Amino acid sequence: MPNVAPPDGLLKPYDTTRDGAWTISEAAHLLGRSQFGCTPAELDQAVAGGLNDTVERLIVPQPESAEFRQAEEALRKTAFATGEIADLKIWWLYRMWATANPLAEKVALFWHNHFATSNDKVRSIPQMLAQNELIRAHGLGSFKSLLHGMSRDTAMLVWLDGNANRKRHPNENFAREIMELFALGVGNYIEKDIQEAARAFSGWHVREGAFWFNQLQHDESTKTVFGKSGNFDGAAIVDLCLSQPACPRFLGMKLLKTFVCPEPSIAMIDAVAVRIREHDYNMSPVLRELLSSQVFFDASCRRNVIKSPLDLVVGSLRSLAATVKWPPVSRLLANLGQDIFEPPSVKGWEGGRLWINSSSILLRTNFATELASGDQIATLRTAIVDMAGGASEAVAAQIERLLMGGAADAALHSEIAGHHHRVEGTALQKLRSTLQLVMSLPEYQLQ
């Protein structure tokens, strides 16, 4: 790995040596963005361990427990045996919830959204799983390898009509999407680039479930893309896209929107784009810098990302649940608008304010009720149940610490503690009602 100079400016490392620079608030912010929620233990460990320690633990692969490996394998085999996408969804949801590598799962979801492919058309568990494993293999690794891999991925080829792309009748679907959605973004190519690139990808087909270069259907004549001419094939197009200045900027913009803030400035995008080029599209060093950076911890980037359904549901389950019933959780996520392995279109889930409408707010509120007080989707962790019986102030403070990174201001804290005081019933019932209230707050929809 070549020696790369450290970042400066917006991406220079956040200074935790100052007094009050590393508190529960920073720890919760880091974990909230890089994971799906956090367990009480993870939060304590992050506060005690500090920024660098926590980032290392997120980026560097951690060993999975025997229990996780057995459960994950059993769920995967079930999906293969049944051939039902519902079972593959549960396999992945379980991974997100139970893994010792939550950032890897969050990044896998990021790429699934980026290369959004739906089983609705692909109709194959092995192919959807293979795409997911391609993402895992390179998700925290090389984007170059990932993009090349995706251009030959069978699920992607089925999804974007690869087999219809033939020498005399090119099909533009994949060529358009690789430029518009996977590498460059709108405005960074012309229609002619797409038409020519489609010819370069002609003959890149699927046969018997595997990639097949259909020579007879491949257009071998000269193509002109981005002003360059040659007898390009698909791989050459991928390389041409990667060398466009728009590519690291497009990728940077997407990383910033997912992990840092909903409307990144041009300066932020430029800064990340520079680092992506410096690191030759390697995601681990880029994410390490981003998650440790000044801008990441800036006040303007805190509590301003609306939680996706997975952030809300899997995050809450990671914080609060001892055991989970996955089928109803999977259905809830679909109703909330984030049905993994079945994105609404190749554009994926745009997220942000678009997660929120009256229907989804009511579902989120009902989820809070169910998780806090019901038994249809989960049982509460012992550590949570043990909070019951404390004084209202203490119970409120503990819930706020775990679920809101201690972010409730004095007035809100007083209202939460007041609610705990007013509701009737056993200590456990009062705790449950307070959990329900906190999880239905508009504040709780943010991270």
Next chain:
Amino acid sequence: MTTTRRDFLQLLGTAGIVSLGTIPPQFLTRAAQAAPGIAARDKRVLVLIQLAGGNDGLNTLVPYADPAYEKARPGIGISKGQVLKLNDSVGLHPSLTGMRELYDEGKVSIVQGIGYPNPDRSHFRSMDIWQSAQPLNENPRDGWLGRALEWQFDRQPALAEALSLGTDKLPLAFVSTRVNVPTLRRLEEFQLVDGQATVANRNLTRAAQRQLADKPSTSGSELDFLRRATTTALTSAERLKSLSASYRTTVSYPGTSLASKLKLIAQMLTADLPARVFVVSLDGFDTHSGQLPGHAALMAELSGAIRAFEQDLVEHKLSDRVLLATYSEFGRRVVENGSLGTDHGAASMLFAVTPSERSGLHGKYPSLTDLTDGDLKFNIDFRSVYATMLDKWLEIPSAGILGGEFSPIPIV
């Protein structure tokens, strides 16, 4: 038993639910009617059906007499014998039987050659353009209806309500920085579950939820957005709880998704829910391969649903209140592709079903030979249709919302 608007207001009052704004006296008075057969301004409703994916206008309104059509579409062309002829040159796709009946009843206007300059063939860009009405804005943040609702909200908040039905996310058309539009799939979805709490605790919690959500909003931050959205959701849930009890009809709606959404709109109109604008989406128009069967099914779904809806409106004496129109992000290429389908194109057509008794064709059918890069040229900017809906139907001045003056089309 029908639930009138007055009952709704009482419901809002007695339940102590925060209202969506002050209710001015005009809200409850009758205004003069614009023309016979057309409802008073404050009763008029706009229903938009999004044909998602890019509807093939050429196979919807077929230029059957033009030899260039048959030449361009040897595999997927609709033959002269099959079209439902409207005149000597164009006819409807054979599955549009319900639409044809409405046309004969004088209720259908068809706008031909509709599009915009420098068409974009990306679904997402082109749909954004149709929804924002801002072809030059690469990152639109709001939609034409959102802006219209804001204008309305500033003057008469009670008339600024809208609903998106059956969509997973709020269409950009409705997005605005201040007015929040609910979305809905089924009435039953729109309820808070009781959980296991006692009645007393449930009421305490509901009250606390409302109070903690309904804090003043000024900064346009994500938190403010969430607060407003939460308040809207909680309010709508209460209102819609009483709807399902009051609706009856003799019309037999087809069992399709679109029909069920239009039926839901009819129910809401019957119960006098204040929403003024509705958007529903019909998906599946991106027919890159094997177009004929899929497109025929969609045409049948569209036609059957609209026919039943219009019959239901007549039965409930509501048809003078509703203007319904379709829209799609682009048409498709003239020449079919190698997979018996069509690729993304440009200009297309749309249907409007209106209470004015004058069916007709507006604009010109684009030439199939004088093309731009293989695509039909437009002759009516889609914003003219919006201007018509805003100025003539909702009586909201369009120029500020659309960023310019666009000549209206005489469809209403």
